[in-house]
Amino acid sequence: MDAGGLVEGIARVVAVEGAVAWLEPEVTTSCSGCNASSACGSPGGMGTLTDRVKVRRFPLDNDQGFVVGERVVIGVQECALIKASMTAYAVPLVSMLLAASMTQWAMGRDAVTLGASLMGLALGFVVARFIADRLRTKGSTTLRFLRRADAATVSTKIHTEILRSERCKTM
Numbered sequence: 001m002d003a004g005g006l007v008e009g010i011a012r013v014v015a016v017e018g019a020v021a022w023l024e025p026e027v028t029t030s031c032s033g034c035n036a037s038s039a040c041g042s043p044g045g046m047g048t049l050t051d052r053v054k055v056r057r058f059p060l061d062n063d064q065g066f067v068v069g070e071r072v073v074i075g076v077q078e079c080a081l082i083k084a085s086m087t088a089y090a091v092p093l094v095s096m097l098l099a100a101s102m103t104q105w106a107m108g109r110d111a112v113t114l115g116a117s118l119m120g121l122a123l124g125f126v127v128a129r130f131i132a133d134r135l136r137t138k139g140s141t142t143l144r145f146l147r148r149a150d151a152a153t154v155s156t157k158i159h160t161e162i163l164r165s166e167r168c169k170t171m
Helices: 048-055 078-107 110-138 151-170
Strands: 006-017 020-025 058-061 071-077 144-148
Touching: 006 078, 071 078, 078 110
Parallel strands: none
Antiparallel strands: 006 020, 006 071, 020 058, 071 144
């Protein structure tokens, strides 16, 4: 592991199938407590993103003997999360803007520039998909089991999230 740190989250075991445990992420209590909650999709805001996260299941090797209903702390490398975010958002956007600006410079016609920007966006999505598959194959974006989430761990994590939320309000 590198020195970049881990981004942690709490998940609940919802099914166990042989050597695989299926988990669903839990939304922390700090969601909807921030001034930006209406824009991020928290339950107090739009809700669409959080609703999708609640039902999103992901597999984890069951080498720890997980049982249904158990809460665990999972983590992913901070740098891997940044790479994944840049891949999902920056690659398509930069591709679209490059295609649009080059076409506008070369041709100077808005209709052609619009078409080129849409083609650049589509190409950016294809490239992003390729990069995401490569990151997944390398295993850098794989979630890892860190520890079982006992009451002390959960309350400390929630307290930390509330403090972060309060800092957001003051900025």
